[in-house]
Each structure stands twice: as structure tokens, then as C-alpha cells.
Amino acid sequence: MRATYGQAPPMRSRILLVDDETEILVALTDLLEDEFDILSSTDPMEALDILRTAPDVTVIVSDQRMPGLTGDKFLLQAREISDAHGILLTGYADLAAVVAALNQGRIRFYAHKPWESDALRAMVREVASHCRLERALLTERALLHGLMETLPLGLVFTDAAGRTIRHNIGAGQVLSEVAGVLEQSLYPQLRQDEIEAMRARTREHGHDEHLLMYEQGGAARWHEFTRSTLPWPRRPNGDVVPVEERWQVSVDRDVTDRLTMEAQLRQDDKMRALGTLAGGIAHDFNNLLTAILGSLELLNDMAPPQDPMAAKLLDNASASARRGTVLTRRLLEFGRPKPVVLQPVMLGPLIHGMHDLLLQSLSRRADRAGQPLGRCTLDMQGVASDAAMPPVQSDPGQLEMALLNLCINARDAMPEGGCVSISTHVEPATSDGPAHVVVTVADQGCGMSPETAARIFEPFFTTKGIGSGTGLGLSTIYGFLRRCDGDVRVRSAPGEGTQMSLWLPVCSAPCAGDVADDDANTVPLASCRVLVVDDEDAVRLVTEQFLRHDGHDVTGVDSGTAALALIEADRGFDLVVLDLMMPGMSGRECGEAIAARRPDLPILYVSGYADPGNLPEGAFVLGKPFTPQTLRRALVDAMGAPARSMVSS
DSSP: OOOOTTSOOOOOOEEEEEOSOHHHHHHHHHHHTTTSEEEEESOHHHHHHHHHHOTTEEEEEEESOOSSSOHHHHHHHHHHHOOOEEEEEESSOOHHHHHHHHHTTSOSEEEESSOOHHHHHHHHHHHHHHHHHHHHHHHHHHTOHHHHHHOSSEEEEEOTTSBEEEEOOSTTOSOBOOOOOBGGGGOTTSOHHHHHHHHHHHHHHSEEEEEEEEEETTEEEEEEEEEEEOSOSBOTTSOBOOGGGSOEEEEEEEOHHHHHHHHHHHHHHHHHHHHHHHHHHHHHHHHHHHHHHHHHHHHHHHSOOSSHHHHHHHHHHHHHHHHHHHHHHHHHHHHSOOOOOOEEEOHHHHHHHTHHHHHHHHOOOBOTTSOBOOOEEEEEEESOOGGGSOOEEEOHHHHHHHHHHHHHHHHHTOTTOEEEEEEEEEEOOBTTBOOEEEEEEEOOSOOOOHHHHTTTTSTTOOSSOTTSOOSOHHHHHHHHHHHTTOEEEEEEOTTSOEEEEEEEEBOOSOOTHHHHHHHHHOOOOSOOEEEEEOSOHHHHHHHHHHHHHTTOEEEEESSHHHHHHHHHTTOOOSEEEEESOOSSSOHHHHHHHHHHHOTTSOEEEEESSOOGGGSOTTOEEEESSOOHHHHHHHHHHHHHSOSOOOOOO
16 A cells, blocks of 8 residues: 555564674564564674665664673664664663763663563654654655755756756756756756766765866856765665665755865964964973073173173174074964053064064965965065154054064065065044054055955955965954054055055053163062972073072972972972973962962962963963063062062063
């Protein structure tokens, strides 16, 4: 008897019983064989093979505790090759596995051993009925006209010979019920053998996914074809026909935008990974720079060179190490995104200090195909002197990153080479706002249309090819400038290059350079007993010598464990200088343990890579590398100033 429309055909359901105990299989078979066709196995792997050859299995009744493969994991693998529903039997209180299997849809019900016969039989009956109904409804749902009329995809149902049954392909034709049209005729832009190849792979594997590019509306578009065989048509007795006779459904998706977004996100992930790597390198390098700079300064104090050349070489080494601190700080800004910290900044020294870095960013040798590209030069003659420019209110680290991004964009706009120029000028205050210093980065590149220029600050918008940019650089710059109460403006036209201008509000407060003078003039504390804790011997030695030079009584140890031992021995320390990142017991853990024993004992943390989330509240932090002056200032703050966090970079 044929099934009525929308109802499952009356038939005996085939179920698969899996249990490593033969006696259990016999008992289950005796219970269920009157109503169901039974397949059984004591081996989960063999049961998977049975499922591959018996696609009409509707219910899998599996034991949970089996050697080699537990029931929940077996049912997970079974779901990959069969749509049969699972029932999990367990003789143990293995509730976690049962709950996970239920939540992930691998099973419909579970029952404990020993089972109640009528309840288990009713459970299997319900699950089998549900599975049959789902299979019957899949075809009906797929063919619903409303779905096909609203689906933003190309959907084609074909019979085994490739003749269309239903499709929504073609201009002005939302839904076609005309049978007999070959599927190849729906895609004239594709080679005919490409469609047939997809059909053949689907017959062989039951599923196929293929990515093709073809012209659409005068532009190249990427389309993803996903194709599957359908469990239809069926024999009059309800059996599914062999795979080579089954219908196929093809879904055509335009994935051009998705591929572009995925490429942008992959690029963003790579940049995040590079940032993490840069942060780790900067931490280790800051330890080296602390030892180098400190040793050079101590050596100069202990035995000033008499030979002028020796003095010059010593100054050269110190200057080079200080340049290393600037480069390391830029690595940290790249690897450690942080909130904008506004402070007075002198633009002249900041921009000229970036000269070597900007030159390096402009250098290029070849494109991705290995073809040589034009040479880019840098012109900074338009950067006004300090006397001509007041300080601006900004974050120096993020401002440097913004300028670097603009120069890289300018370079990429000039594949044939050209000059990138940086200039500054002061815009006077108006009735609508304060005075601004304007920094302009200009290129001689291809320029942009008004439509493109209007979108460049949108997140993920980029004019570069897939994989060549994230589309986040200019949107990040825009967000940074807005947080500074500034602005970014663009002037561009096709063939006339681009000018990007950063408008930064003028600040009347003292510039950041004045802090260095305060550090130099800080009066050292009276003699204190200081405990220095740092796992780096070279850094600990320099720190100890700086402190001894100021007259302090210093004890140094290389671990938090050793520090706690001295604290517990009540050595009478007045201050602890504690490295934040150490193996074993970290600086934070050590500091918290010290605070628990001596809550009145001040602690000054030092670190080459201080993560604010890894610091105790109200902690004093001195960044590496540090000078005797900055260390002296930090000690004064830690010993007597109101609680505030002092992070030096």
C-alpha cells in the first residue's frame, strides 16, 4: 500500500544492536525481533561497517561501556555515515557521557540496565517512527515551493539521468517545474564536462563540493557547488534505489564575499600571532637591554675612559642600546594592544625618531609573483621644528603605529615607486574648537575614486587583493583619532595620489620630555634595606649596583621561593624590587605572598612586558630597561607617593 502524502509508509524498521556482551544482544533480540528487523554486533567498528551497507537502519541501540570505543563515541561516528537515531544503554551512573550525547544530538533516549521491557520496546518504537518521519519529510521540505522561491541560492533537483525536476535558476524564473531539461543547460558559462564531473563524484561518494569561478555581470565571481544524492526515489516496498539511480540536489552559492572576508580574517589572525610573538621577543630583549645599558652606565661611573676614542665608543654603545629600547617599545605596542593613554607629545622628535623604521617599511624588492617593484623614498623636510609646533594630546605608541600604517598604505599605492612625504603644520583655534597640529602623509600613487574614499574607514573594507590586507588599518586609525578628540581626513583623486591628514588637538600641559628631567633631579631615598628578586642574573646585578650606588643595603635572590624565605626570617627589609615574570613562582604570586606576611612592606614590580591584567590593584610597576634615574624615581613613588601605577616603557 502506498503512503499518503506527508505520512511515513508502514514498514518494519531495521534496528542495529551493539553490545560487547553476547548475552545482552540475545536478550535484546528476543525483546524486539517481533516488531523490528534486527542487525547486531559485539564490535563497534564492525557495527560501523554494517551501517555503511545498511542505509535503512532507523535505530541504533548501543551499550555505553564497551572496550575500544564507548557508546557515545561510537554513536558520534555512526552519525557521520547514517541518519539512524541512537539509544544509549548504560549499566553505570555515567551521567556525564549521557548528558553530552543528548546535548549534541547523538542520542534520542537512554535507559539503564537492567531495562524495563515494555518501556524499552516503546522507546525503540517511538525513535524508529520519528526517524522514518524525518526521512519522509526531508524530500518534501526540500521541494517546498516557498523555500525555493525565497532561497538566495541556486537550487536544482535532478534525476539520475541529469534531467531537472525542480530548479530556481534563470533570469525571471523563480521556480521551474518543467522536467526534462538537462542540468548542463542551466549553466552556459560553465564547461559541460564540469557539471557531469560533479555528478559523477556525487554518485561515487554521495556528496561533492566544488569551487568554480566564472564571469557574472561582467565580473569574476566565485561559486561553490554543493551536491548530494537524495534517499529517493524508493521502491514500492519502501527500499531506497541503488546510489546510481538516486536523485541529486545541487546548491549553488556565490561565495565571493565570504572568501574575501575569510582571507581578511586569516590575515588578521596572522597579525595577532605576530603580535604575540613580538611581545615575547620584546620581553626577553628588554632584559638584555637592561643588563647592557645598566652595565655600560655603571662601567662609565666606575672607570671613565681616558682615551677619547674609548669614551666615544662607550657613548656609541649606549646610544645604540637606547635605540634598541625604542624599537622594543614599538614591538610591545604592536604585540600588546592597550587602551589609549593620552599625554602631551612633541610631534617633531616622535616623527624624526621613526625615520629609520619608516624607511625600512618603504623598502621593497618584489611583488608576490617575484617581479621587481619601484623604489619608494621618504621626504620628511615638511616636519616643522619643535619651536614651531606645540605639544599635542595623544598616545605616542598608537600615534607611531598610525603613521607607520599610513606610510605602508602609501607605499602599496605606488607599485611603480615614488615619494612618500610627511609634513606638519598648525591649524589655529576657531570658535568651534581648539588649535590642532596636522600631520599629513602624501603619496604619488594611483589615488581613489570618491566612492572608494568614502568607504576606506569602514572595518574590513580594503582595496587590496584577497590575503593582502585586513581592511582594519584605517578603521583602527580612525577610532584612535576619535578617542584623542582628533580627526583623520583624506584628499584623493584617481591618478593624483592621496593625502591622509591626522588632526591632533594641541595640549598646553608640559610635554612628556619634562618627566625625564624630574627623574634626573629626584633626590634618592635615605638608605634602605632593599630585597631584589629577579631570575636574570645580569639584570639583578645591574639593579643591585644601581641601588648600592645610591647608598642602599641590597640583598639579591633569583626566585620567589628564596625571597619568601628571607621575608619569613624577618630580615627587616624596607622595600622589595620584584621581577614580574619569573619561572616557577611568578612575581605576582610572590608579591601576594609577601603582602600576606608583611602588608606594610612596599613592593616595586619591574617587567619587560607588563600586562595590566596580571598586576595587583594599585601596583607600582617600572618597565625594563630602566636607568638609575627612573629606578630612583620609582623607589620614591613606591615608598612614599600616593598609590598609583607607574608603568614605564
